Amino acid sequence: MAGKLTTIGFDADDTLWHNERFFRITQERFADLLDDFADPDHLMERLLEAEKRNIRHYGFGIKGFVLSMIETALDVTENRAPGPVIRALIDAGQDMLQHPIELLPHAREAVEALADSHRVILITKGDLIDQERKLAQSGLGDLFDGIEIVSNKTPEVYAEIFTRLGDGPASGLMAGNSMKSDVVPMVEAGGWGVYVPHGLVWEIERAEAPEQSDRYQAIDDLGALTALVKRIEEG
Template sequence: MPRITTIALDADDTLWQNEQFFRLTEQRFADLLAPYTDAPDLNDRLIAAVTRNLQYYGFGMKGFALSMVETALEVTDHRVPGAVIAEILAAGRELLTYPIETLPYVDQALGQLQETHRLILVTKGDIFDQERKLAASGLAEYFAAIEIVADKDPATYTRIFERHTEGPEHTVMVGNSLRSDILPALQAGGFAVYVPHDLTWSYEHADEPVDEPRYAKIAHLGELAEAIAYLERSR
C-alpha cells in the first residue's frame, strides 16, 4: 500500500476565498458605528466577542452577525439605534450572498490527485453555509466523502480517519490553518500540508511544527502533488 492513500482538504481559504468577505463586513460594521462610538479598539472587541461566542454559536456567519450586534450594544452603552442594528444584521446576511471564488490551481490539483488518491473534504462551520458554498464552487464531484464539523481537534480527525481512510498513517490533511488543519491532524497521527493564506483569521494562528517529518508547507495547491511525493519519501 502507498504511504499516503487519502487526501483530506479544508475548504474556506484553502479551496475558495472566505476571510476577505468577513474583512469587508468588519469594515461595514465600523462604518455603521462611526457616528455612535470612537472606540479605537472596535475591531479587537468584535473579534474578542466572536471568539468568546464560539462555544455558543460555533464558527460561521451566524455567530459573527450576533457578535456584531453584541459588540455594537457594548461599545455604545446600548444607545445604538434599532435601524443600525437592522443594518448590521443585513451585513451579516450578506455574507451568504458573496460569489464563490476558487483559489489558484484548485481544479488542476484536485483533478490530478483524484486519479491517484481518495479525496475527502473536511470543513467546519454552519452546515447550511458550507453546503451552499460547496454547491456553488462546483467542486463536490471531486470528493469521495464530505465532513462538515463543528470544530477540528485531534478527536475529530481520529473519527474522520477511522471512517473514511485506511488510517492516519495513510492520510494527509491539507489546509490554511495551523491551529485547525495542521496541528490536530498531526496529533491524530496523520500527515499535514500547510497552505498559508494572506488573510487567515488570527484565531487560527499557531506556531509551525519543527523537525516534523510528517509536515510540509507549500505556497499554493499547484505544489500539492510534489509535497505529497516528498512526504511519501520521507521517513
C-alpha cells in the same frame, strides 16, 4: 518517513475558495457604522473578544459573526445602538451568505489530480447550510469521496474521520490554510499536516507551526500539493 498516502483531506474556506476577505469587508462596514461610538481598533478588539466567547454557543461561521457584531454594537453603545445600525449589520450578514464562490488558484486542478490516485475528502467547519451552499456553488462536490462538516477540528476528529473514510491518520494528509485547525491537530493525530498559506488569517486561527515534526510541511499554494504527495510517498 516514506509511506503510501491513501487519503488526502482538504480544508474549504480560504484553501479552496475565498472566504476571509468577505469578513474583512464586513468588519470595515461595521467600523463605519459604529464610528460615532468607538474607534476602529477598540471596536475590533471588542468584536474579537465577543467572537471568542461566542464560538462555544454559535460555532464557526457567518451567523455567529453577525450575532457577535450585534452584541458588540450593543456593548459599545451601552445598549443604545440605533435600529438602522442593527438592521445594517443583519443586511451585511445576508450579503455575505449570498456572495458567490470564487475558487483560489490551483484548487480544482489539485483536487482533480489527487482524486485520480487517492481518496480525497473535504473537512470543513462552520454553519451546515452555508458550507453546503458554498460547496454546491464551487462545482467541486462530485470530486470528493467524502464530505465532513464538523463543529471543530481536533486530533480526535481527524483520527475518527481518517479512520472511517481512509486507512487511519498515519496514511492521511490534511491540507489547509489554518495552522491551528488544519495542520497542528492533524499532525498530533499522527498524519501529515500541510500548511497552504492565505494572505488573510482570522486571529482565532493563528498557532505556532509544528516544525519539530517530520510530518509537517508547507507549500506556497495548492499547485505544489501533488508533487509534495509524490515526494512524501517516495521518501
